Amino acid sequence: MIEFRKVSKEYRNGTKAVTNVDFKVEKGEFVFIVGSSGAGKSTLLKLITHEENPSSGELIVNNMDISTLKKRQIPYFRRTMGIVFQDFRLIPKMNVFDNVAFAMRVVCASEKAIASRVPYVLELVNLKDKLKYYPAELSGGEQQRVGLARALVNNPDLIIADEPTGNVDPSLSFEIIDLLNKINSYGTTILMVTHEHNLALKFRKRTIKIEDGEIISDSIWEELKNEA
């Protein structure tokens, strides 16, 4: 699904955000990426979404070498993934239904398809009775569930979430991850960045820890090491 081969990223201002990163995520996995602030977590995700290009190394996403991607292919490439933002990024003047439908409308889905798909994903995130609510009328947890529904609505193979629980009450973080877990159980690959290491621990998922742009531990490999 995703494979980093000795990928480094140096920003134009000279900041080395990611150095020699090497890892592989298989289809259907649920992976946490943890690390302190400035460690390079968001940069990793930006490389996957093709928002930034690697300075060196190879990056394979969906069996495609990202560097071969042409500019006009990027939108279609992004349709294979759903992105969840820390700041929810809901449009204030649209209600819950329209916020989710927005993601379908802008990829030219028909209103008929929208009318059947949107209620389905909103039910999946337990929000089917709040279709007409506006973002300001929802709790942080609920807003993030709308964000999750929007990421899911175009049926992506991969969900990328950059600190989706960062702006959510800690007691509700659990519920968001639980939801991601449920989505993962239907076969969607999940890549989630978080500060909260103990959350990751609680869910017993593969956890990649990075510091100063380098991977310092990857729980699967550590388990393998322990077994050996």
Add this chain to the structure above:
Amino acid sequence: MKLDSFLYLTKEGLKNIFSNWVTSLTSITILVCCLFLTGSTILFSTSVNNTLDVVESKNNLTIHLLPNVSSEDAKKIEEKIQKIPNISHCEFYSKDQAIQKYSQALGNLMEGLKGEDNPLPDVFHIRMLDLSKYDETAKILSEIEGVESLSDRREIAKRLTDVNQTIKLVEIGIVILFAVVSLFIVSNTIRVTMYGRRMEISIMKSVGATNFFIRLPFIIEGILIGFVSALISSGFLKLLSNIVLKILRKIIPFTNIIFDGVNATMTVVFLLIGVIFGFVGGVISIRKYLNKEGDVIALQ
């Protein structure tokens, strides 16, 4: 594109205009001013141009006949003139026609001068094929019986042509200047809208909307702004030209000034220009924005 998407995009374009109506209004106002000034310049220079075309005697000569020449004699003179090889065009313009034209402009002031009392001469308007043979031809013409005088306007014509060229240059300068200003205004307005909608754009990019799709509402916004501005400014131009026409008729009826005012072609051209400018302005501003691949996760 599917109908649903088309409806959606058009709605979005309209929403853009109303969502930051202060900016839209400001830019429409500035655009109206630009278009209005450009239009006035064009009107002015066209009217000077047309006037010159009439006055223009580059190859135009007027032959004044003696007052006692009868219309039969005039016919004979015309035949003689036609026989001269260097004459390409010869047109009789009677003093009755002349007085008729002036009295249209001046009303009953001219009443007493009609008929027998008409002080104007009968004339021929003549054009030559080859101006280098001007002197010989003029000599032949002046020797025809019944011809009182020739009026040579070559000198005036030359000077007016110079003026004409200067005005043309100034016109081109002004049009270019306002074109640049207008493009800047439109693209800036759209940039403001785009800034206001940067979250929406980042979401669109994150879910894989094509650049074309992201662009369209903004381009529609630009086109609408251009169209509305063109509509308003051609209305103003029409008003202005009507006023100018009225004043001109009052104060200088004798001159050959031709002022057409705004016509349908000009309005259509204006609207077209407005739409094109809106379109180009939109494209310019969005290119800059979308060329950055980023703004999916980065936007905070």
